[in-house]
Amino acid sequence: MWLALAFVSAFFLGCYDINKKMSVHNNAVIPVLFLNTLFCTLLLSPLFFISRLSGETLAGTIYYVPVVSLEAHLYIVLKSLIVLSSWIFGYFATKHLPLTITGPINATRPVMTLVGALLIFGERLNLYQWIGVLLTIVSFFLLSATGKKEGINFRQNKWVLFIFIAAVLGALSGLYDKYLMQKFSSTAVQFWYNLYQCIMMLVVLIILWYPKRAKSTPFSWKWSILLVSFFLTLADFVYFYALSDPDAMISIVSMVRRGSVVISFIGGVLFFHEKNLKGKALDLVLIIIGMFFLYLGTK
Template sequence: MWLLLAFCSAALLGFYDVFKKKSLAGNAVLPVLGLNTLFSSLIFLPFILLSYLKPESLQDTIFFVPESGWEVHKFIILKSCIVLSSWIFGYFGMKHLPLTLVGPINATRPVMTLVGAMLIFGERLNVYQWIGVIMAIISLFLLSRSGKKEGINFTHNKWIWFIVLAALFGTASGLYDKYLMNHFNNMVVQSWYNIYQLFMMGGVILFLWLPKRKTTTPFHWSWCILLISVFLTAADFVYFYALSMEDSMISIVSMVRRGSVIVSFLFGAMMFHEKNLKSKIIDLVFVLIGMFFLYLGSK
């Protein structure tokens, strides 16, 4: 069941990436991200209020948000900081790079998750997992060659490094999620980390964007901004629910979720008419083969 939920989350994440790319086209990054945290918080606010004011209405459903003290919320605040760091780097990178390049780079996150599990939890890779890691490294090398055809130098382009940093923070978040789901209710974590992110982004917009908004890229409204929050919230809800299941494995869930690259790649080709698709398809194939071997090694 949790594996099926992971595939569902992957499809939703793919559409999330598409709407994110569409929203950021010629748009100011920070207010787009700020509105994303606002809409995501508004989605969960009714569940928090109903669970507190009229608990019997949600008590026996998967949407119930139990009351929790500081002992729980301090862990959720850390989660918010990690996720928001990943989002800020990821949004800026996404705005300035082709979706058909960003997607495959993000798809290497399961490799980072495996390495993190190896370093932090003392896990050891088997032969299939090592093949998956090697394939991912090869795909990154091929992606750097594809990027050069578009004038993007992987080692000197800061937006590439933004995407890499976003992936590193995302990996840390994924490893942390498994710990959170083993100890706390998934609705408590998801609903409150969105609320905390809203306050954090409010500070960023108030002190960093508003004073300089007239000298930077102007902000314009797009309905795609709302769809970012809808698809991300749905993807994360399914993801957290999958991780909360006793036999779920973060290495496999993380790997399956990166299957979102297929959706984002197709839309990058069809909607945004991005270049050098033939070489990028080869890169994508190496990513998918690597993910397949990670799956084999994690069974």
């Protein structure tokens, strides 16, 4: 069940990546990110208020948001800081790099999560799963060569560095998620971490962006901003639910989630008419084959 949920989350995550690229294209990043955290919080708010006003309605279901302790809130605040830091780096990188580059780089994030899962949680992979992991690693080196054809030097381009930092923080977040989902309600974690992110981004918006808004890229409203929040909320809801299963392996769930690159790649071709598709398609095929071997490894 948890593996099927991971594939569903990957689909929504791919839709999220496409709309994120649309939202930040020729647009101010910080207000877009603030609105995304705000809308994510608003989308989950009905569950929170129904749980408070009429707890019996949702009690015992995945939609119930229980009261959590002060200790839990501290854990969730840390989660918010990690995710928000990853998003800030990731959104700026997405604005300046082709989606067919950022997608596959993000797809290497589970390799970092894998190392952590092996060391921290004692997870062990079988032969099929190792093949899937190795194919993902090879795909990254091929992607580096393809990026040079577009004038993107992976060693000197700061936006590539940004997407790598985002990936490392994302991997750290994934490992932390495994711990949180075994300790607290997944729905409670999702609601509160979105709310805390919204508050943090409001501070960033007021202090860093608003006073200098006239000197930076202007903000313009796009309906894709709302879609970013919609697809992200769905992707995270299913993802957290998958990790709440005691048998779920974060190393595998993270790898499958990065299969979202298939959706974002298609979006890059259809909506942004990105170039050098042959080389990137080979990278994509390797990732898909890797996902297949991961699937075989869990049968």
